[in-house]
Amino acid sequence: MNLFEAIFVRKSVRSYTNEGISPKVLEDILKQFDEINGLFGGVETELAIFDNRQNDYKMLSLLGIKAPYYLVLYSEEKDRAMMNAGYLMEQLSLYMYTRGIGSCFIGNPIIKKKYQYRDKKRMMVVMAFGKPKGSCYRKQVEAKRLSLDELCVYKETPRQWMKQLLDAARMAPSSMNSQPWRFVVFDSRIHIFSKKHPSDKLGKWDEVNFGIMFANMMTAAEEMWLDVDLIRLDELSQKNFQNNQYVLSAILRP
Incomplete structure (x- = not known):
């Protein structure tokens, strides 16, 4: 499965096992991010992976999604920075689906202030991810x-x-x-x-x-x-x- 094929079968995963993902795969996700060009030039971004298997990061959302891992996209606060962040994170989401890893965008996460900024970049988008309970795919007609x-x-x-x-x-x-x-x-x-x-x-x-x-x-x-x-x-x-x-x-x- 490639990224294009993943578009039509991915589904937002809201229930995860607490199983770990290998350090090699986590490193591959970070490398994939480094290879993606932003939607708009001149916006500096940074990606972090939070390991929540021990419940160290109590991120709460309106949907109450608890996941073993979170992807956090930090960005300079510039015009269209949020759009650029969504663009980058969706490509990472598609990449993870090609590896059998489910994900879900989280709106309005509640997180400690010390995690909200990194090197003067603000947290823009948070994505839950991990190994799903059940399948992370569905038929296109079910969407x-x-x-x-x-x-x-x-x-x-x-x-x-x-x-x-x-x-x-x-x-x-x-x-x-x-x-x-x-x-x-x-x-x-x-x-x-x-x-x-x-x-x-x-x-x-x-x-x-x-x-x-x-x-x-x-x-x-x-x-x-x-x-x-x-x-x-x-x-x-x-x-x-x-x-x-x-x-x-x-x-x-x-």
């Missing part, structure tokens, strides 16, 4: 996701590779399964929007959600040998849309 017809507006009949790319994007996990993304597709362009928030800004966790979605999209593009440029178009960013907020545009080149 509770909106269909492409519900998420996309097509300006013309999309090509097959475009639909495959969008299918990978729609499979991304999101906070409370909110699936905030909407796509307007024209030729080789995807204009990406978020369901509008009262503040007219992306919510904190939507930044992470979109980073996760972009990780799936970029993984699919690499699998299909597509080049992707993520840009922000002035003509769209200056428009006021009633129900959605413009995020970015993806320009694809087969």
